[in-house]
Amino acid sequence: MMEKIHSDIVRETCLKYVHSSGVRVFMHPMDGYSTVTAQFTAKFGSTDNAFSVNGGEITHIPDGTAHYLEHKLFESDEVDAFKLFARTGAYCNAGTSFDYTQYYFSCTSCFRENLEILLDFVQAPYFTPENVEKERGIIGQEITMYRDSPNWRVFTNLLEGLYSVNPVRNDIAGTVESIAQITEKTLYDCYNAYYNPANMFLCIAGCFDPDEVIEVCEEKLKKREPLNVQPAPFDEPYAVNKRCMELTMPVAKPIFEIGFKRPFVSGQAQIDEYIYFNILFDMLFGSVSDFFERLRGDGLVNDQFSDGVFSGRGFCIPFARGESPDPDKVLEEVRNELRKFKAEPPPRGDFDRIKRATYGSFVRYYGNPDSVANTLTEAALCGASPFAMINTAAGAEYEKMLEYLNGLDEENVCISIVKGD
Amino acid sequence: MYTDFDDASRSELAAAAYVLAESCKKFPTYSALSKQLAYLYDATLTSYIDYAWSSGRTVSLSSNFLDNSYALGGENLEAEICDLLCECLLEPNADNGAFDESSFNIARAELIDDIDSVINDKSRYAAKQSSKTIYAGEPWETPPVGTHELAEKVTPKAAYNAYGKLLENARISILCSGASDFAEAEKVFTERLAGLERGKVCMPRFIPSKLKAEPAVVEDAIPMEQAILMMYFKSPKVYDRYAVFLMSMILGGMATSRFFTNIREKQSLCYYCSSSPNRAAHGLCVNSGVDPRNIERTKQAVLEELRDIQENGVTDEELQNAKLNMLNIYSATKDNPSAVVNHYYRQIADEKTLTIEETCEKIKAVTAGQIRDAAREFKLDTVYTLRAPGDGEEDAE
Numbered sequence: 056m057m058e059k060i061h062s063d064i065v066r067e068t069c070l071k072y073v074h075s076s077g078v079r080v081f082m083h084p085m086d087g088y089s090t091v092t093a094q095f096t097a098k099f100g101s102t103d104n105a106f107s108v109n110g111g112e113i114t115h116i117p118d119g120t121a122h123y124l125e126h127k128l129f130e131s132d133e134v135d136a137f138k139l140f141a142r143t144g145a146y147c148n149a150g151t152s153f154d155y156t157q158y159y160f161s162c163t164s165c166f167r168e169n170l171e172i173l174l175d176f177v178q179a180p181y182f183t184p185e186n187v188e189k190e191r192g193i194i195g196q197e198i199t200m201y202r203d204s205p206n207w208r209v210f211t212n213l214l215e216g217l218y219s220v221n222p223v224r225n226d227i228a229g230t231v232e233s234i235a236q237i238t239e240k241t242l243y244d245c246y247n248a249y250y251n252p253a254n255m256f257l258c259i260a261g262c263f264d265p266d267e268v269i270e271v272c273e274e275k276l277k278k279r280e281p282l283n284v285q286p287a288p289f290d291e292p293y294a295v296n297k298r299c300m301e302l303t304m305p306v307a308k309p310i311f312e313i314g315f316k317r318p319f320v321s322g323q324a325q326i327d328e329y330i331y332f333n334i335l336f337d338m339l340f341g342s343v344s345d346f347f348e349r350l351r352g353d354g355l356v357n358d359q360f361s362d363g364v365f366s367g368r369g370f371c372i373p374f375a376r377g378e379s380p381d382p383d384k385v386l387e388e389v390r391n392e393l394r395k396f397k398a399e400p401p402p403r404g405d406f407d408r409i410k411r412a413t414y415g416s417f418v419r420y421y422g423n424p425d426s427v428a429n430t431l432t433e434a435a436l437c438g439a440s441p442f443a444m445i446n447t448a449a450g451a452e453y454e455k456m457l458e459y460l461n462g463l464d465e466e467n468v469c470i471s472i473v474k475g476d
Numbered sequence: 477m478y479t480d481f482d483d484a485s486r487s488e489l490a491a492a493a494y495v496l497a498e499s500c501k502k503f504p505t506y507s508a509l510s511k512q513l514a515y516l517y518d519a520t521l522t523s524y525i526d527y528a529w530s531s532g533r534t535v536s537l538s539s540n541f542l543d544n545s546y547a548l549g550g551e552n553l554e555a556e557i558c559d560l561l562c563e564c565l566l567e568p569n570a571d572n573g574a575f576d577e578s579s580f581n582i583a584r585a586e587l588i589d590d591i592d593s594v595i596n597d598k599s600r601y602a603a604k605q606s607s608k609t610i611y612a613g614e615p616w617e618t619p620p621v622g623t624h625e626l627a628e629k630v631t632p633k634a635a636y637n638a639y640g641k642l643l644e645n646a647r648i649s650i651l652c653s654g655a656s657d658f659a660e661a662e663k664v665f666t667e668r669l670a671g672l673e674r675g676k677v678c679m680p681r682f683i684p685s686k687l688k689a690e691p692a693v694v695e696d697a698i699p700m701e702q703a704i705l706m707m708y709f710k711s712p713k714v715y716d717r718y719a720v721f722l723m724s725m726i727l728g729g730m731a732t733s734r735f736f737t738n739i740r741e742k743q744s745l746c747y748y749c750s751s752s753p754n755r756a757a758h759g760l761c762v763n764s765g766v767d768p769r770n771i772e773r774t775k776q777a778v779l780e781e782l783r784d785i786q787e788n789g790v791t792d793e794e795l796q797n798a799k800l801n802m803l804n805i806y807s808a809t810k811d812n813p814s815a816v817v818n819h820y821y822r823q824i825a826d827e828k829t830l831t832i833e834e835t836c837e838k839i840k841a842v843t844a845g846q847i848r849d850a851a852r853e854f855k856l857d858t859v860y861t862l863r864a865p866g867d868g869e870e871d872a873e
Contacts, residue, residue: 065546090811141732144800146808148731163807189744192767196747199701200765205596261811305698307592342510351506352578357586359593378589408514411548415517418546423811476699
């Protein structure tokens, strides 16, 4: 049975359906579009590096396993998934994040056939010692490619600086050493635990018939014994692991990322945290702020300076980042600005302007199937309503924003810096 | 706005482009302009300078904004944004024939930062460094924004002069895409641009890049872990646009391409190996991220794939898959206003403008024979490698 979920704000309706296997399906038909995007997602990311099944012993897996599994799932003992999609012209790919792995396609024709291919290959792992070994060199190259990116390194170093235990501090792809330990058994163990239908969801947006999706799901989704997969608990201290992380590699000007450590929340509270800190940081540090104008005029930051919130299952980090000849001075200015506004709250008019801008940016997500599907997936990942983001942005309240401002500990912060030689 | 290439004014025009998106008389600081954009529901206003075909540059001033129907207060966003674009273009923050010094100094500093920051992205750095050899003696030899040294010399007056010439001589195209019929936009632009004094208007031309008598081999080194191999091929005489697009897809433009299947998946030589055509220069660039020990083997494997198409052509399945892939890309364009704008922007220099549907028909009509013939025109021009100093001198066993 399909449940209709409507948003008066964007005048859109999305459909939710739970397949008997446990897979949750979110559909957002969009009139007047020719594309359809489908994302099949498992709640299995790089942070899931230790788990128990049905209350059993904790299994530890090498860092980078979720990403390795994603690479290998396209293979089959017959025709690999890329070749099958090539025959329909669909664009297909996959991605692994800290807290999920996603397989997706977008197409303008042959939707049913493409959906069948997607559901088939994700449910049919084919791991052998040979094909697992073959991938090691390719993934090793991917790891080294990211190691050459100062923007990636400044970000991953920030996570390492913020967290002592939380596995988000480890690189998504792992290390050359950690992936050397991955075998076909590791992949099957993780697949069997995390690619359980109850741990997966399918999000589709664009030009398609929802009834056809249900037909394909009924035909293709396999039922499996539900498993109780629990990540191993960890005790992350309140305080940051390190206050400063520094690295030297070729960059024109030092780049930095400042992150504030926050206790983790989930569900609607996670959405609130994400929206309110986005509004707050845009207001205090964004391109409209006096802070930005002053620091830019002084040459302390340039047009690369930005702010935002990095959030997922188990982490929420309001951040500011950019390039500066003196990153430590920028950190000092950021903390001073937070203290200043805690003592003397920002004008309500500033809040209204940024709230309006935030609303505008979320409305734009509804302008193409890819971003609508992403929005569905993000909401499903944190267990919130499909329209939770835009509803929260449109209904944001000044007083609640002040609560987030006053609740932010400006001392519990880490700065990650990459400097040139 | 298309304007002819002029080496002396490279960074001057780039600095002017930065200033135009920074402020205007009505909103004289970046902060004031940003506040207005935030008020307009997070509309964007950006400027961009790039090479255009082989003969010139384009300066683009663009905005992305909500459809009027989503404005909570019933505002006419389309008219307001188009008017703001015109303000920035026609009423910049300038006096006495020079940009406002304060705004200009910030813009120039950020232009220099942008030029210098190419080192932060190894692929961008490799592209910039390899261009010096690929396009030696041609406009594309140097980035469209110029160099650090050129940018440092730009004055508020020189940038303003470059801006004045742009308004006088540029071929100006206005491209709009979205849910609107853009009647409001047409009205605003017609009124605001009516008084613009115009001189001789520049016309884009295609001038293919010259093929070297012998391929140039360039090796470059900076501290890094992976190596980048770039191979540039040219086809100066003949260039069958749609056949080359499909050939590039088959070689390294899709998930079942020959480079992906044979070089990455079968031989595990690299993480990525892709090809992309350059229609204006009649070029084809192959770009790969490789283990330094595998550079020579990857190079030979790339040459072998091209040679095979030159000698034996492509299979029916490859042709069919590439067509389906491209048709999917073009059909999907219609769902993305920015992509629709880009589709028409790329045709500004063409005698006839093709709709997306007409472009799809051209793709469908390409034969395997055309692809083989197109491939035979391509010759290796430049091989560029970027890797760590002293890294991977020996090829892997």
